[in-house]
Amino acid sequence: MEELVRPNINTTPVELMPDFQFALSVDCVIFGYDEGVLKVLLIESDLPAYKGQWSLLGDLLRHDEDLDEASYRVLRERTGLTDMFLEQVKTFGAVNRHPAGRVLTTAYLALVNVKDYQLKKKENALQWKPVSEIQTMAFDHRLILDTSLTVLQRKIQEEPIIFNLLEKKFSLRDLQHVFEQILGVEFDRRNFRKKLFTTGLLTDVNEMEQQVRHRPGRLYSFNQKAYEQIKRKTFVGLQF
């Protein structure tokens, strides 16, 4: 125990001196599925240190807002969307991660339906980039993206959040392709179909695909109510 134990923020009154103050930002990793490809919404940086490089959409936290609210605000301001899947991923706190000074950032994972979203003209610096084509990024944003993608891969296997990337009505082919894009594997079409049907989470909406140049597939929707009931049965297994 070489160090003196200092007054502790949780047990002893401490003054929040400037010495212990930091800037905090949120960065949103906004995933979308478009034309059969997993994409992420990025913006070009104008910072001298990273001019022309791609960065995530983020902003500084304000004094009067919760951290979660800040991420929601960024999403709303930049995309106009107000109801999307949004969840905290991780906070990145390396000392020199931002050239402007000590800025820590909390990454949020967002899943949006690209069709719902219209890029605004004046925001032409924004662009949907295929995840597989992204090379270097500004700051530590490449690390943040990779971390978020790993979390996404895990979460789509645990919870039915993948439907947030699709329209309300979707074909089984689309659903399978999103899984394959995110996980980087291919599934047998017949087994995938069976597996998804046995979850009981798909509702047949009795409609067919339109304007496809082959036999149209049936459309389904995610059955939220069925999921609410199923998820109480907490499944336990050991899978390492």
Add this chain to the structure above:
Amino acid sequence: MEELVRPNINTTPVELMPDFQFALSVDCVIFGYDEGVLKVLLIESDLPAYKGQWSLLGDLLRHDEDLDEASYRVLRERTGLTDMFLEQVKTFGAVNRHPAGRVLTTAYLALVNVKDYQLKKKENALQWKPVSEIQTMAFDHRLILDTSLTVLQRKIQEEPIIFNLLEKKFSLRDLQHVFEQILGVEFDRRNFRKKLFTTGLLTDVNEMEQQVRHRPGRLYSFNQKAYEQIKRKTFVGLQF
């Protein structure tokens, strides 16, 4: 888009004005397994608002240290341990979570072997509390604890981190009991045994339990090398 789009921390040079500065702390949720019970290391708070209530071990982040390093420092200063499982869980950023002002905190999950750790005399405010007996806590620490426990439950099923809670050599009974304590379920002893053996992660150290008042069990150790090789085969399934 009702709001004016402000200069963005990632795209436009911004000054880190005091208006956008916050205090940041780390809080460690330190789990230990002792006498058949899952416990967490807590300290009594002296803050007027929470006097006498239990809180996690935490401290303010310093300007020259990475966020991860801060959590490691808290662990080292408070327990003397220098090599433990430690991983970020989540950042809690509600506006009014701390009475001293706007303090956000990043929670870290730590797994330690209680036997390795000697409570220091002068730190008698520290105590190992059984998780199941904890009621209210200071600040939002109850929420942090619950969140961390949920993460722990998930992670022990995905990665073999549970061995950090045990001594190097352990019996299958101990291993099973830790799983049961954390997950809150009971396993069939015979099936558990089979399952763990088939993972190939246990090494029989050819020793027996000592000083038990019944037939002694064999002791095993975690085979780290076997795990390194196995874990490349990234298993993919859909389990929601």
Add this chain to the structure above:
DNA sequence: ACAAAAGTGTTGCTGGTACACCCATGT
């Protein structure tokens, strides 16, 4: 001898995987 927990095997079921053929639509 008794108590307490260790150690072991079989059976049935469930769920995953591998795999091939016919069908509906657009061109």
Add this chain to the structure above:
DNA sequence: ACATGGGTGTACCAGCAACACTTTTGT
């Protein structure tokens, strides 16, 4: 007619769950 992908069924295999008896040690 051809190309494209939709829709279906079967057979095998692996893994999980349920379950009972014998063995070893301490008292």
